[in-house]
Amino acid sequence: MGIEIVSKPEALLYEGVDWDYDKIKRVYDAVEHIALKEMGLTVYPNQIEVITAEQMLDAYSSIGMPLMYKHWSFGKHFARDEMLYRKGYRGLAYEIVINSSPCISYIMEENTMTMQTLVIAHAAFGHNHFFKNNQLFQQWTDAEGILDYLEFAKAYISQCEERYGYAAVERVLDAAHALMNQGVHKYPKKRSLDLRLEQKRERERQEYQEQTFNDLWRTVPKPTAGQRPPKSVSERKKLLGLPEENLLYFLEKKAPRLEHWQREILRIVRHISQYFYPQKQTKLMNEGCATFVHYTIMNRLHEKGMINEGAMLEFLHSHTSVVFQPEFDDQRFSGINPYALGFAMMQDIKRIAEEPTEEDRQWFPELAGSGDGMAALREAWANFRDESFVLQYLSPHLIRKMKLFSVRDDAEDPYLLVEHIHNERGYRSLRKMMARQYDLGFLEPDIQIVDVDLAGDRKLILHHRVTNGILLDESDAKAVLRHIANLWGYEVQLVEVSAVSEAVLKEHAVTAPSGIV
Known part of the structure; x- marks a missing residue:
């Protein structure tokens, strides 16, 4: 007859609600x-x-x-x-x-x-x-340097307020904040800068600015006989690096009427916006x-006996509130809860790795039955962003469990059409449609600076490539264009064009401001 040894539970970490x-x-x-x-x-x-x-x-x-x-x-x-x-x-x-x-x-x-x-x-x-x-955070962020950079940014802007006045600094910040979503590089060009060196770089940029700015941006006289003819449009765009989707970057580097301190503020806001770009994805x-x-x-x-039943019940009450997903016909429904879908997908990946079904083996041949759910999760956490994560890992099992379906809402049709449901035909379509909900390229407008004639009227021309048939709100577009014009110093025009046919759908223009200073 064997003797069963029961180990003593580890001591409770705490009891009650009070903490110290x-x-x-x-x-x-x-x-x-x-x-x-x-x-x-x-x-x-x-x-x-x-x-x-x-x-x-x-x-x-x-x-x-x-x-x-x-x-x-x-x-x-x-x-x-x-x-x-x-x-x-x-x-x-x-x-x-x-x-x-x-x-x-x-x-x-x-x-x-x-x-x-x-x-x-x-x-x-x-x-x-x-x-x-x-990987996105490794490419775009400098975790060791961000706190030092924020300290530098706070001190720099405070110094600008003392030297140039609160109103002047606020006007630059207002314009920069209005362009934060269009102030990021979306594709890595090189390794992120060490943010801890930005104070030193700022001094170097100021010295360089003093040496080169006036010669680079002096008013170009009218051409006379024997002079080189004006550059072609393609040459001009190549010289300016156009088209450019990072509006803050272009304005920081190319705006002819900004002073050095104003460019540095744009750079600060651009760095902070870039720092949050991986979190948005x-x-x-x-x-x-x-x-x-x-x-x-x-x-x-x-x-392990380190928290009691009362603590566990309190935790479960909070946890279930966080991952609660209302049904589509519930008055509380406002879309897919990212906590609910994210948590469900993490649990599903672990299940597929450790206890797969035959369906899982067909859809995820490399993941199914791999045996180590935590290893599979760590790999997913390291190598995907939301869009690609959903495309890779949203399973038919979870689509059925969450009762996902899609509805086509055509403005010209008085009726809604349930287009895809959780069945064999709908799985892949639902997965693609769900992934698109997390694609910033689809959610945010594609606005790029496409041309400016520096030898002429210096009008800045931007294009909004319309991919989903939704034009920009008129009042919002004009308000943001005024901020761009304040930074650029000359007239700004925004043309909305179809990404399919290149047809011009709408135009917005703001006249040249009196200047940002």
């Missing part, structure tokens, strides 16, 4: 062990800061970055969010996490101890692992990764 720093340290150590040793995650060093609700609102308003420069729009967002929070119309996030090294996680002092545990698992290890390992994956990590870690803590 000793409990947080014990929880952090336990979570770290599971994340690194059992799940195989790799992370930046962590820095966890406890803040108040008001400080969380302040972090909201400045796009979640510490050491941010001052701008009126941040105060506007703070006032709006605070009003909604105080009246109970909106809750606050349990955490904010910064893609930096060390990775900074803000947790609210109003959280219970269980929520602090969840947040540490979610942000300090889930998001942190994704930030460090995803990976929201589904990033949140899905963090949600899967916190779910796995919290369950392991409970299995």
Whole structure:
């Protein structure tokens, strides 16, 4: 007769709802062990800061970055969010996490101890692992240099305000912020700069500017006999690097009437916009990764006897609220919840790797039955963005489980048509359509600078290539064009053209401003 040895459960990390720093340290150590040793995650060093609700609102308003420069729009967002929070119309996030090294996680002092545990698992290890390992973040961000760069940017803009006046600086920032979505390089040209060297580079650029700016942009006289004829349109575009989709970059480098400090502010806003570009392309994956990590870690803590049933029930209540997906006919439905879809896809990848069906083997021959679900997830987290992730991993099983279908809404047809459902014919179409919902090339307008005659009237010409039949809003387009004209210093024209036929659909123009200074 054998003797069964029952191991004693490990001591509880905490009891009750109240937290203190000793409990947080014990929880952090336990979570770290599971994340690194059992799940195989790799992370930046962590820095966890406890803040108040008001400080969380302040972090909201400045796009979640510490050491941010001052701008009126941040105060506007703070006032709006605070009003909604105080009246109970909106809750606050349990955490904010910064893609930096060390990775900074803000947790609210109003959280219970269980929520602090969840947040540490979610942000300090889930998001942190994704930030460090995803290829987009490796290509575009400098986690070790961003905090130093923000400190430089804040000090530089503050100096400009003292020297040139708040109104002049605010006008440049207003224009730059209006162009943030069109102020990124979408394809890597070279390795990202070391942001810690930007202060030194700024001084070098200023010295170079003083030596070359006037000669480069002096007014060109009318050609006389014997002079070289004007360059052709193709030569001119080649010299200026046109077409150019990064509007902030072109204006920073080519706008003839900007002073050095104004160009540097455009560069600061452009760097910050570029820093957030990977996050815009990976929201589904990033949140899905963090949600899967916190779910796995919290369950392991409970299995090991380190949190009790009361803490587990509190966690499950919060978790199910986060991943809740209303049905299409529910009044609360507002689209696909990225937490719900991301978490479901992470669980599905693990299932396919460890317990595949025959259908899984047909759709995912390399993944199905590979045996190590965490290895498959780590590979997906490292090598995909939202669009390609959905195209690669959204399975027929999950399409059925989530009851996905597509509806065709034709403006000329009074009826809606259910075009694709979760069946053999619809799986691939639904997967492509779902992936397109995360394609920034489809969601954001394709606007490029296509021409400018520097020897003539210097009118800046932009094209909006219309791919989905939706034209720009008239008032918004004019407002943004005025910002561009303020930076450029001359007339600006935006032409909306069909990406299929090249036909001109609409034109917008703003006359030359009086200047930005």
